[in-house]
Amino acid sequence: xxxxxxxxxxxxxxxxxxxxxxxxxxxxxxxxxxxxxxxxxxxxxxxxxxxxxxxxxxxxxxxxxxxxxxxxxxxxxxxxxxxxxxxxxxxxxxxxxxxxxxxxxxxxxxxxxxxxxxxxxxxxxxxxxxxxx
Numbered sequence: 001x002x003x004x005x006x007x008x009x010x011x012x013x014x015x016x017x018x019x020x021x022x023x024x025x026x027x028x029x030x031x032x033x034x035x036x037x038x039x040x041x042x043x044x045x046x047x048x049x050x051x052x053x054x055x056x057x058x059x060x061x062x063x064x065x066x067x068x069x070x071x072x073x074x075x076x077x078x079x080x081x082x083x084x085x086x087x088x089x090x091x092x093x094x095x096x097x098x099x100x101x102x103x104x105x106x107x108x109x110x111x112x113x114x115x116x117x118x119x120x121x122x123x124x125x126x127x128x129x130x131x132x133x
Contacts, residue, residue, distance in 0.1 A: 015123035
């Protein structure tokens with residue numbers, strides 16, 4: 001591994017201005033992540049939400065017409081202790097479940113057993129809840 005690269009620092013999400021508060025509330029309220037800092041720069045609001053382990057989700061609003069389409073390729077994977085609980089939580093809040101929790105064994109050497117579930121976030125992003133077995 002490159003000794004200069006220490007890991008992923010953040011994943012950026014750019015919701016439409018009208019969705020900024022909803023997106024921030026999803027991560028800080030429903031998922032109970034810590035709002036590390038927030039700002040306004042050149043008229044656009046931004047937030048940095050701690051995802052634990054030194055990783056963050058950066059949320060920066062864009063003009064409503066400039067947001068990515070709902071079929072965006074952003075993929076967030078949260079390392080969790082209980083995939084089923086997180087899927088239940090987002091389902092109960094009315095979010096779309098893309099993949100129900102399921103066990104997967106990746107055919108690596110050695111085999112890698114995981115439990116995953118996916119939902120659609122408030123900005124159209126795909127969110128994975130990933131649990132090592």
